[in-house]
Amino acid sequence: MGIFNRVKTIVMADLHELLDKVEDPISLLNQYMRELDEQVEKAKETLGHQLYLEKRHEQLVAESLAVVAKRTHQAELAVEKGEDTIARIALQEKLQQEAKLKLYQEQHAAMKQQTSALREQIDVLLEKYNELSNRRLVLISRAHAAKAQEQLQKAVASFSSDNALKGFRRVEDYVQQLEAQASAASYFIPSVPTVNLEIQEAVERELALLKESKE
Incomplete structure (x- = not known):
């Protein structure tokens, strides 16, 4: 079967050697799989056509057997009635049909063998296809x-820990400066004296006493 020549080449070739010679071996591998896909589709078409021919010859064999049986029966009836001319015609057609029947049977047997061989090749093809896939x-x-x-x-190799540490130190210095500025600003905020209630009450009592002494 010619359709399997390319498949055999792909399966039996040293793929490693071929892949080493191209810049993008994945693309080449994908191309091989696309070619295998095409071969699988061709195999399906070939098997379908083969099964059709086998079925057609099976029908021809059945039709020929029916004709042979019919002409045999017609010849027997003609002999019983003494109609030799009709019997001769029926027998002649019977013999002609038997010759066709023999040819059809031989062709049908050959086609069955071809179909069996084709199925074996397709099984090998599918097995290799699945394996390669x-x-x-x-x-x-x-x-x-x-x-x-x-x-x-590459990312790890290009990463510089010294640069990162320097960056963290700059951020830390910046934060420390912000904290120092905040502390300095709070120093200049005037403090509000706290009011002691007990002292204030004592002051009021002393003031009242002072006023009484003046009266």
């Missing part, structure tokens, strides 16, 4: 994880 998913996942790790390592 799963491997593709795993490889793409690993590639993405590796790229993410590489980017993280």
